[in-house]
Amino acid sequence: MKTIIEPFKIKSVEPISFNTKEERFEILEKADYNPFQVKAGDVLIDLLTDSGTSAMSSNQWAGVMMGDESYAGSAGFFHFEKTVKDITGFPIVIPTHQGRAAEKILFSILGGKGKWFISNTLFDTTRANIEFSGAEGIDLLCEEGKHPSVPSAFKGNMDIEALKRVIGEKGAENIPMVIMTVTNNSGGGQPVSMQNIKEASAVCKEHRIPFFIDACRFAENSYFIKLREEGYADRSVPEIAAELFSYADGCTMSAKKDAFANIGGFLAMKDPELAAKCRNLLIITEGFTTYGGLAGRDLEAIAIGLKEVMDEHYLQYRIRSVEYLTNKLIAAGIPVMQPAGGHAVYIDAKAFLPHIPVDQYPGQALVCALYIEGGIRSVEIGSLMFGKYDANHQLKPAQMELIRLAIPRRVYTQSHIDYVAEIVINVFESKDSLRGLTITEETALLRHFTAKLKPVQ
Structure with missing residues (x-):
């Protein structure tokens, strides 16, 4: 069937907090442009990770x-x-x-x-x-x-x-x-x-x-x-x-x-x-x-x-759900990892924001834009996460500049995913206005968790 049907019924729910675009801009600014530092209550759709975020049966x-x-x-x-x-x-x-x-x-x-x-x-x-x-x-x-x-x-x-x-x-x-x-x-x-x-x-x-x-x-x-x-x-x-x-x-x-x-x-x-x-x-x-x-x-x-997790009805739903979002973004001309992966949709930030150089972290710029536009929290998997410095403190970039929309297991419905697609497309239509970021504070290991950034002037 073409329609994706969840192989489960919902027995318990928790509310989603709603806020405005203006409020999210202030929240992100206070978080030093790092969504890891944003409170979960200030997030509408949380795609930061699929780790520990599943709904248990x-x-x-x-x-x-x-x-x-x-x-x-x-x-x-x-x-x-x-x-x-x-x-x-x-x-x-x-x-x-x-x-x-x-x-x-x-x-x-x-x-x-x-x-x-x-x-x-x-x-x-x-x-x-x-x-x-x-x-x-x-x-x-x-x-x-x-x-x-x-x-x-x-x-x-x-x-x-x-x-x-x-x-x-x-x-x-x-x-x-x-x-x-x-x-x-x-x-x-x-x-x-x-x-x-x-x-x-x-x-x-x-x-x-x-x-x-x-x-x-x-x-x-x-x-x-x-x-x-x-x-x-x-x-x-x-x-x-x-x-x-x-x-x-x-x-x-x-x-x-x-x-x-x-x-x-x-x-x-x-x-x-x-x-x-x-x-x-x-x-x-x-x-x-x-x-x-x-x-x-x-x-x-x-x-x-x-x-x-090895139930094939669940796995079919899981893989098809990620494919569904991937295909919606491809249809809108958005550069994504193809074919769809297993647990997340990956946007190619380098192709999405070609005007932002790698040393200004286009992936993180896109992560921030998605949060401001629609309250979606995602994560950069690029040079902020994996980049290294050479002897002259010049950035050695990561292999790819991606952002990951990780889908928690058994948590969001198709309408939530349709909303995510809508927000990504909105950001894509105004992508030329986005600016890169520079790091103001970082740690030696796993810097993406706690790094502080600011927009490039």
């Missing part, structure tokens, strides 16, 4: 009420552990309070000066935790993924020939891990093919380098494989996910994405020696090994959500 809320809050060995942990083992096949499961906590533990142990972590594309917290350890991250996105307006089935793939080359240049002994992000968040929410995962795994095995999956959106990626990759149309999403994980040595996950949970994450792996080190650090920084910084009720909600 009635079954998940029932699980919350059943949560066992025992400090050690709670019933919720064993339900959680079994669910993760059943989905991933990994024998060791370590809960953490969210994905970046899993990354912090993993890279604190494996990282350090002179080491390199390779990925199709690292997202912001992953790269920050790598760099905080003293190591460096290398992105090896496939060529198709570097061209937003050119459709291709698996633009999240890793460049396998580049992977072989970098291993030869850096030395396998200096590469503690290769990480495949599925779907590729920084690369436009684009999926990774099973063939690409299989090939990357084989290269890693040949050089004895651990191969991990950043599994935040494993179900969405598995559904794309079912839709787009030959030989998988008749396979179920759980079967595809099981094969995907079978090529890896472990995974990190933020359960705030494809588990519908508002908090939580985990590490899962095969190596008992590495797991022992991770658990020791977990106890110091997160909590005991059977709760990892989470309440027992959260473990229950995650276990239930991990099963719900």
